[in-house]
Amino acid sequence: MDLPPSPAxxxxxxxxxxxxxxALADRDFATVLATTHGSGISFNRISEACGIKADRISKVARGExxxxxxxTIERIADGLRIPGAFLGLAQRPWEHTSPTPSTESDDGDDPMKRRHILRGALAAGLTGPALTALTSTRQSLDQALAAETPADLSDLEAAAETYGYGYGGQxxxxxxxxxxxxxxxxxxxxHTPQPVTTRTRLCRAAGQMAGMAAIVLHDLGARKEARGWFATAGRAARESGDRQLCAWVLAREAMVPLNYGAPRAAASLAEEARHVAGSRPTAAATLAAAVAARAYALSHKPDQAREALTAADQFMERLDGSERADTWLxxxxxxxxxxxxxxxxxxGDTHRARESQEQALxxxxxxxxMTRTLLKIDGAACAHHDGDTEQACHRATAALTALPADYRxxxxxxxxxxxxxxxxxxxHQENAMRELRNILAM
Incomplete structure (x- = not known):
């Protein structure tokens, strides 16, 4: 029996x-093979590992x-040990196997390796490999939530708290x-059986972290992926039995349709969050009322918007110190x-809008x-509403120009x-408007 070629x-x-x-996401194999060769792996070695003639490998690398x-794509993935997700393939059979002693530190389950690979995939944008990796991680938890399990999670809870403080300039x-x-x-x-109280804590941390992953995806404009992560967060929150976490997930999820053109859907989710949160002054109840107010305002329902604003302000006045911390949670x-x-x-209440913008800044x-830029764009919208369209364009352009490219x-x-x-x-033909159009086109 012929042995399979050894990988390169x-x-x-x-x-x-x-x-x-x-290049992997685009299946640009000229770049893939040329870069592999440039890393010190000969065309003959690539040929042997992939089971493809060396002459063909060199021609592909030269773009001929x-x-x-x-x-052939699968042969290259297997021969060079490229995880399937990077090429839009199913997980390769060798990805399930245990590593040999010589590659043990490179185990796919190693957190440092996983972090390194995921950073690289995301650095190229929210493309196929990155989205596949994100979805795979989320779905694996969905499956595990159905089992009986957990273990000590103080480190995990500490990590969730740390992530709650937001981007921190990253x-x-x-x-x-x-x-x-x-x-x-x-x-x-x-996958480790533990007492119910421990599982409850684990599911709560899982709900928080899945919800925060959804927040980042929402900020990046990946609406479909954000909804998937919010669904996972909601499932974990429900299993934890934490009603306030359930309400927080719903209120945060409402911000996806709210910010991307479906305010009526957002209002429905926000009202569900308000119902789940109840009448106590909690962070989730306050957030749900504030999001409902925004959704109603965008839906041209000023009376409902002002009622929700009043409720949000009343809750805010009664929040205790721990609930008023500046975190995502x-x-x-x-x-x-x-x-x-x-x-x-x-x-269109530009006076009160400016007061809030000034306080928030x-x-x-x-x-x-990101937050400061959104506030400045709100300020620009107020200027346009008050009749100074040129100033509105200048302010929006300045805010976008000052923003790091990763946030734009x-x-x-x-x-x-x-x-x-x-x-x-x-x-549209005025200079200020053209400047705004140009930076949006970038």
């Missing part, structure tokens, strides 16, 4: 190289031949890679004014790039586009 494993660092990862057949994709890597560690805990004064800014801007850390996507771009589209066509 690529250097692991290539899987965190954005150019190489992009192409690779389109699925069988690019969203980096935070997402780190968060999902730590989240994947829950799987092993769920709580509802601090800065976050409250961010919601009020958007709601009052949508209602005072309370925002200098590293809160998703929600920020959507909010700026909403402003752009609200400006009548008669202004």
């Amino acid at each position: 494993q690529i250097p692991r660092g290539l899987l965190s190289d954005p150019v190489f990862v992009r 031949a192409t690779v389109t057949a699925l069988d 690019p969203p994709t980096r935070v997402l890679a780190d968060l999902v890597t730590d989240f994947a560690g829950i799987r092993s805990l769920l 709580t509802h601090g004064d800065q976050k409250h004014h961010v919601h009020l800014s958007h709601a009052f801007t949508a209602l 005072k309370l925002s850390a200098p590293t809160s790039s 996507t998703g929600l920020v771009r959507k909010r700026a586009m909403d402003l752009y589209r609200s400006i009548p066509a008669q202004h």
